[in-house]
Amino acid sequence: MLSLIRFAVMLQKLYPFWYDGPRIREKQEQSFRALLAHAAQHSPFYRRRLAGLDLKTCSLSELPILTKSDMMANYDDLVTDRRLKKADLSAFVDDKRNLGKLYINTYGVSHTSGSQGQPALIVQDREALNLVFAVQFARGAKLKRRFLPHLGRLIKPARMAVLTIAPGFYPSAAAFAYMPKFISPGFKVLHLTVSEPMAKNIRKLEDFRPDYITGYASALEAFGREEAEGRMRLRKLGCLKQITNVAEPMPDEAAERLEDVFGVHVTDEYAMGECLVLSSGCFTGRGAHVNADLAILEVVDEQNRPVPPGIEGRKVLLTNLYNHVQPIIRYEVDDRITMSDVPCACGSPFPRIAKISGRSKDLLWIEESGIRREVPYYVFLAPLHHVLDLAEHQIVQTGPRSFVIRAVPLAGKHLSTDHIRRLVMEHVRSEGLENTIDISIEIVPDIPRGPSGKVSRVKNEYALMVH
Known part of the structure; x- marks a missing residue:
């Protein structure tokens, strides 16, 4: 009491x-x-x-x-x-x-x-x-x-x-x-x-x-x-x-x-x-x-x-x-x-x-003439909103200008890498970044969770390599 x-x-x-x-x-x-x-x-x-x-x-x-x-x-x-x-x-x-x-x-x-x-x-x-x-x-x-x-x-x-x-x-x-x-x-x-x-x-x-x-x-x-x-x-x-x-x-x-x-x-x-x-x-x-x-x-x-x-x-x-x-x-x-x-x-x-x-360690960025420039997450996120059969995603930076988009389809649905690439590149071009970013798309069954059970929507693996 x-x-x-x-x-x-x-x-x-x-x-x-x-x-x-x-x-x-x-x-x-x-x-x-x-x-x-x-x-x-x-x-x-x-x-x-x-x-x-x-x-x-x-x-x-x-x-x-x-x-x-x-x-x-x-x-x-x-x-x-x-x-x-x-x-x-x-x-x-x-x-x-x-x-x-x-x-x-x-x-x-x-x-x-x-x-x-x-x-x-x-x-x-x-x-x-x-x-x-x-x-x-x-x-x-x-x-x-x-x-x-x-x-x-x-x-x-x-x-x-x-x-x-x-x-x-x-x-x-x-x-x-x-x-x-x-x-x-x-x-x-x-x-x-x-x-x-x-x-x-x-x-x-x-x-x-x-x-x-x-x-x-x-x-x-x-x-x-x-x-x-x-x-x-x-x-x-x-x-x-x-x-x-x-x-x-x-x-x-x-x-x-x-x-x-x-x-x-x-x-x-x-x-x-x-x-x-x-x-x-x-x-x-x-x-x-x-x-x-x-x-x-x-x-x-x-x-x-x-x-x-x-x-x-x-x-x-x-x-x-x-x-x-x-x-x-x-x-x-x-x-x-x-x-x-x-x-x-x-x-x-x-x-x-x-x-x-x-x-901060998950900031995305590109290098232009030796100068680092931040790439906002929304550059990738905004077009993904139009992928209606998308269950989960992850953006991974793997190089100074290389990015991988991992996409998980909804149960029983199919995702097209060409469709996702087209949507993303349209947005990348609208941001004036088409000549500075290389994108690959991976369709995966799931995205592994971290030790605390969270999904990392953004990962900069390249930053870990260069540091």
């Missing part, structure tokens, strides 16, 4: 009704200073790293940048609980039977996929784990009243279907393994894995009748095709209220198609295993709102200089304000983000992410 009361208090504090710009900045500053003080006192790594700084007045930009390799190489000294050792935690997550168990009866453990290189171990205490669900309740869906807006869930539980990989220690899957038992009466979860047969998942979805669906963009689009072709009937059932895209960038056109098919809004949430509550999707438009009371997100260029709103950055620096056992301060992530340069039309006081473009 005490845990439930604490959770209710946490929820009430998180409701966006109480926030405005000054209040958000004040809370962020208080949490930032508390994080620095705790890290300097309890982490040998940060004690050395922050030495000489006045932690009560120093600016964020004065602090050194933390890379994943730094964090993992110094893990035992970085964490603030001296009982935590990287070797022991690695052994813990290697045993799948430990999923959902608290390490030393205190901490939830997960690991990132390693899509940016080596995997990272993430440790959080119970309060941080509960926060994941509290933020989802308080900011993940529209609320119509200020006090106890979820009281009705005791009578009619919210039903969420989650489309990810099979349960494991990946953050998006592990989070639900640590879902507090005391909220289960008001929150039912159906976990679907992308590896299961589509027909089986459709039956489960229709029987479950979800209010909310959250999942990877590729999985959501696959279900959207099933609904559009009449093999699924969620819209007819009238249960669905919202779809949330996580973990993969989703083009606006794809989100709009899903909205047309299902008749509900598609929100975007930008997060990572190192900070699962980084943002909450906007209820009225594209993009997401940074939970700036819980994290600091810096959008920077290649030299770590701040990039102004409206301009795409080359990476981000994350400071997690709520995880004190594993302080993550100015943590470098190779994501390309554009912050909005105008307030969000929905009225939210939180900073708005206008666009999530993906990883």
Whole structure:
């Protein structure tokens, strides 16, 4: 009962009704200073790293940048609980039977996929784990009243279907393994894995009748095709209220198609295993709102200089304000983000992410006279929208001007390489790139998913070779 009361208090504090710009900045500053003080006192790594700084007045930009390799190489000294050792935690997550168990009866453990290189171990205490669900309740869906807006869930539980990989220690899957038992009466979860047969998942979805669906963009689009072709009937059932895209960038056109098919809004949430509550999707438009009371997100260029709103950055620096056992301060992530340069039309006081473009390492480019020029993904994506029997695709750069388009047909359908090539080349010519790009088309039965279950829509294999 005490845990439930604490959770209710946490929820009430998180409701966006109480926030405005000054209040958000004040809370962020208080949490930032508390994080620095705790890290300097309890982490040998940060004690050395922050030495000489006045932690009560120093600016964020004065602090050194933390890379994943730094964090993992110094893990035992970085964490603030001296009982935590990287070797022991690695052994813990290697045993799948430990999923959902608290390490030393205190901490939830997960690991990132390693899509940016080596995997990272993430440790959080119970309060941080509960926060994941509290933020989802308080900011993940529209609320119509200020006090106890979820009281009705005791009578009619919210039903969420989650489309990810099979349960494991990946953050998006592990989070639900640590879902507090005391909220289960008001929150039912159906976990679907992308590896299961589509027909089986459709039956489960229709029987479950979800209010909310959250999942990877590729999985959501696959279900959207099933609904559009009449093999699924969620819209007819009238249960669905919202779809949330996580973990993969989703083009606006794809989100709009899903909205047309299902008749509900598609929100975007930008997060990572190192900070699962980084943002909450906007209820009225594209993009997401940074939970700036819980994290600091810096959008920077290649030299770590701040990039102004409206301009795409080359990476981000994350400071997690709520995880004190594993302080993550100015943590470098190779994501390309554009912050909005105008307030969000929905009225939210939180900073708005206008666009999530993906990883900088997956940028496509060509070389002309020794000068590198970026080739936007839409050059290939826009014409593929007209390939109606296309189930999935992947754009792979294999040389300084060579690109492969891998195309997966819908079940029982046939794709023509000539037709795809003609559509793509027409668009390439309209962009003035026909003399600088060589394209080959591959029709494949499927596109392998990465270790976290995501489909990489864009891969620059050539960039890996030249570096």
